[in-house]
Amino acid sequence: MDLKELKKIIAIFQKAKIAELEVESEGVRFKLKKEVKERKTSNRREVPVEVISVPAQPLEQTQKQSQIQEQEPKLLEGTHEIVSPMIGTFYSSPAPDSAPFVEIGQEINEDDTVCIIEAMKIMNEIKADVKGKIIKMLAENGQPVEFGQPLFLIELPPKG
Numbered sequence: 277m278d279l280k281e282l283k284k285i286i287a288i289f290q291k292a293k294i295a296e297l298e299v300e301s302e303g304v305r306f307k308l309k310k311e312v313k314e315r316k317t318s319n320r321r322e323v324p325v326e327v328i329s330v331p332a333q334p335l336e337q338t339q340k341q342s343q344i345q346e347q348e349p350k351l352l353e354g355t356h357e358i359v360s361p362m363i364g365t366f367y368s369s370p371a372p373d374s375a376p377f378v379e380i381g382q383e384i385n386e387d388d389t390v391c392i393i394e395a396m397k398i399m400n401e402i403k404a405d406v407k408g409k410i411i412k413m414l415a416e417n418g419q420p421v422e423f424g425q426p427l428f429l430i431e432l433p434p435k436g
Contacts, residue, residue, distance in 0.1 A: 286308065289308050297309075354434070355411070356406050357426040358428040359425060361400075362393055380412065386406055389404075390403065409431045411430065
């Protein structure tokens with residue numbers, strides 16, 4: 277590499293928008309470095325941003341709730357749902373070989389145990405929150421249940 281070629285390379289390097297160049301030719305090796313100044317001007321332009329408030333619930337939970345609401349039949353007047361207070365496994369009886377806590381048609385009082393929900397290896401007794409008659413079991417024995425999922429449909433006693 278002669279001096280003329282070296283000067284051409286240096287001239288090209290100075291005009292180029294690169295910070296470093298390393299060249300090796302015919303046993304000669306050299307490295308060129310320069311500071312690249314940041315451009316003050318920018319092609320960006322500011323665009324006003326509209327702030328939108330979003331509910332604090334995660335989107336997934338909001339979607340699940342709307343799906344549940346769509347699937348829920350409208351409750352008949354004079355009925356009440358006992359819902360799961362937690363996520364877990366629904367059991368209708370205290371042991372696999374014993375009778376269920378409640379059966380369809382059975383009258384229940386407030387605070388009667390209606391089922392068990394197992395959560396994290398702990399058996400949680402679920403109590404009735406109203407007095408009435410069991411008209412429908414909405415969960416299956418041994419199946420997982422979600423928080424807020426209806427477990428029983430209760431016919432409330434007539435007012436009066």
